Amino acid sequence: MTSLLFTNATIFDGNDFIDANCLRVADGIITEIGSGLNVVGDEQLVDVQQKWLLPGLVDCHVHFREPGLERKEGYAFGSRGALHGGVTTVCEIQNNPPLMSSPQLLQRKLDTLRGKSFVDYVPYGSLVEESLEHLPALAKLCPAVKCFLGCSTGAGGVADTATLKRWFAAAAKANLKVVAHCEDNAVMDAATAEIGDDPDLGIRHDLRRSVKAEVESVREAIDVAIEVGCELHVFHISTAEGAQLVVDAATAGHPITGTTAPHYLVVDAEQAHAISQNRFKVNPSIKYAADGQGLASLIAKRELAGIGTDHAPHPLDEKDRPYAKAPSGFPSVDLLLPLVVAAADKHGVAVEHMLHAVTLGPAQEFDFHQKGRLAVGADADLVIADPSLSSEVDAANLPSRSRWSPYDKQCLRAFPQQVYLHGVLAFTDGEVVGTAKGQPLFDDKRIVS
Ligand SMILES: [Zn+2]
Structure with missing residues (x-):
């Protein structure tokens, strides 16, 4: 599985924006959060360019x-x-x-x-x-x-x-x-x-x-x-x-x-x-x-x-x-x-x-311990968004099935630009990429995440 290093990020950890600006991911899990981190081995570098990095x-x-x-x-x-x-x-x-x-x-x-x-x-x-x-x-x-x-x-x-x-x-x-x-x-x-x-x-x-x-x-x-x-x-x-x-x-x-x-x-x-x-x-x-x-x-x-x-x-x-x-x-x-x-x-x-x-x-x-936070050991589910960018809602191009929205043509900001699920890019530049990799959080009578 790809290892990733996110740098130059404005990190919100689920509670607050924090001082650290780098986040490392291996095997779908967050392994390190800090500042001034360097690429190790074949890690893929993602320069977040000061945008938000959110859970x-x-x-x-x-x-x-x-x-x-x-x-x-x-x-x-x-x-x-x-x-x-x-x-x-x-x-x-x-x-x-x-x-x-x-x-x-x-x-x-x-x-x-x-x-x-x-x-x-x-x-x-x-x-x-x-x-x-x-x-x-x-x-x-x-x-x-x-x-x-x-x-x-x-x-x-x-x-x-x-x-x-x-x-x-x-x-x-x-x-x-x-x-x-x-x-x-x-x-x-x-x-x-x-x-x-x-x-x-x-x-x-x-x-x-x-x-x-x-x-x-x-x-x-x-x-x-x-x-x-x-x-x-x-x-x-x-x-x-x-x-x-x-x-x-x-x-x-x-x-x-x-x-x-x-x-x-x-x-x-x-x-x-x-x-x-x-x-x-x-x-x-x-x-x-x-x-x-x-x-x-x-x-x-x-x-x-x-x-x-x-x-x-x-x-x-x-x-x-x-x-x-x-x-x-x-x-x-x-x-x-x-x-x-x-x-x-x-x-x-x-x-x-x-x-x-x-x-x-x-x-x-709801006791989803792996979710909703950027912390070492949590699932590497990540969102990159630019809070300074606004655009109009284009309902006809939203991916869910209805193709209409009561918010059509409203100007909103901070649309997600990239989304990662378990450390794998799942959405970029308005498009879903890759295959369906979502997992159930409860499965066969055990909590799997
Ligand atoms: Zn309902």
Whole structure:
């Protein structure tokens, strides 16, 4: 395997920018970090020319829809998109049938993906009635199980609090963390009944799926998790108030954490509404300027565990249906690095906090010890990006399958220029290179990375 020496780099190690400017790689592992290092033997020299050298990003929330709905994405396309966004590890949620409700289904999925992915991957299990008896076995194959507290695309919701308690208790007993989508069905149903088919308000996703819907659901999830002793991670938090509930629970000593998504930081409800044809229709809905600011300030204090894209691809003709019939979600893994840099710029947050939220933050949250950091012994998953270079998003040329983006034509900076996976160049100058070398992080009941 090629040995590499990166020199003249501005190194972010997952926590901070550090003084050292050289990094050595052998056999896919980082072997030395320092300054003034010289080429040894047949090492290949990579002059980073003062640009950023980052750990490969960890996207803790994507939907690649394989197996079952490959026409919308699939790993071959989705993982190419990931590289474009600087992502070298994806944590993936199956939210189309078959849900990952048994070890057999999860193992079959892992078998199906072998040799297809250009990035490392780790699917979550599903927390549904059918998976309860299998949770101890699932615990050996995945880092957490996904629970939908409210209805969203392709997956139901928990019927009542008694059911939620039973499910969370079963997860706690199996020592499995629950990752949750929190929106309250009753609150959303009441809002929909009130709005009715009002021609102006009827297409406001932020009113149907309101702040209150998320906050009440987060509160209930936290209360139940504390009562039954379950580890809880709230995904894609869209409100400042919901995020604060999570942070307060953590501060009180409970194993409760949360992440947000880039769109809640860089877009607000008015902007989302102004961009027509449901492009930013997503669950939870995009909220308000103060929510984005509040979420960004919690990331600046490193009180949220990170940022995951919630990459949820749909063909454009489906998104172009009338509001009520258009699916929720949109592709975004292709743009993760430039989007978090844009979030830092928008909110005046030091960029290292946003970078931490897509590297070491999620890696620590899900115990991926080899990922999200530049340190001796870690996987040589690396991203080179130039923060001084901006360019327009060209949606038609993004590698994931949808070929559209709600961010089309937006000017962003710090697009990844080169990405290495396990010390091998996987992406350069806008193109994926080489074969699919991504590995599962959990495989055959052992953690392989
Ligand atoms: Zn999702």
